[in-house]
Amino acid sequence: MNRIGKKDTTWLLHQGLQELARHRPDKALVILREAVDSIPPACNDELSKALYWLSVALLRLDKRDLAIKSLSSAQKLRRRGFARRLYLRTINEYGMPRQPSPELDDFYAFMNIQMSAYLVKKPMKRFSSYAERETVLKILMDTWKQITAQGLLLDSECGEKLMIFQKIKPSFPEFGFSSPHRRSAVVAFTSAAANSINPSQRCPCGSGLPYSQCCGRVRSVTEL
Ligand SMILES: [Zn+2]
Known part of the structure; x- marks a missing residue:
């Protein structure tokens, strides 16, 4: 390692690929x-390639959320290539790792949108205690049950479902430093831009994919 220039x-x-070939994705990941860090942002092709292989290592380590993040960047840099194909094979309509069933796709989208909206207002973007985490999860699970019991998602398209997931604001008890004002005033974590773009429209970045x-993909809480 020492003999190389930084x-x-x-x-x-090359070393990273060799580690992958030797079935050592953990070592490949580090390299x-x-x-990726060594490539100047302007070198699109090279960066796309490195991000692609990084995502392969992440997938092998079963870090699917982070793999999608990496692939998403890779496919934006190079629209026709391995990265785009692997990305499309791996994601669902929300731009998240595809789950075994459409119901689970909806569930994970809901949970991640809600958890991110909650955590983004917390210090360090973390739960301050185990009890807080359990309470929030329980409230979200109960909310999810109500959503499905009321059939709110039946015949809904991805964009409509996203709107539902973002608009629902369960009331959580106060924990830690979160202020009640901020909590009630902020509509999830989505930006104004996200709200004004139809999720099924082509993405304004020019990728050719739906927003x-x-x-506009649903980010996992691991990306916070
Ligand atoms: Zn885009």
Whole structure:
């Protein structure tokens, strides 16, 4: 390792791929992260390639949320390539890792939207205690049961479901430093732009993908 210059991307990529070939994704991950960091942002093709292989390592380690994040960036940099194909094979309509059933796709989208909206207002974007985490999860599970019991998602398209998931604001008890004013005033964590774009429209970034599968994808709480 010491013999290389810090920025020798080609060498790092090569080493990363070798580790993948040797079934050592954990080692590959470290090296490929270094490779990604060594590439100037302007080198789209090279960056896309490194991000692609980084996502392969992440997928092998079953870190699917982070793999999607990496793939999402890779496919934006290079629209026709491995990254785009793997990305489309891996994601659901929300731009999240595809689950075994459409119901679970909806459930994970709901949970991540709600958890992110909650956590983004917390110090360090974390639960301050185990009790807080359990309470919030229980309230969200109960809310989810109501959503499905009322059939709110039946015959809804992805965009409509996203709207429902973002608009619902369960009332949580106060924990830690969160202020009640901020909590009630903020509509989830979505930006104004996100609200004004139809999720099924093509993404304004020019990727050619629906907004909900590109820049408007539902981010996992692991990306907070
Ligand atoms: Zn986009």
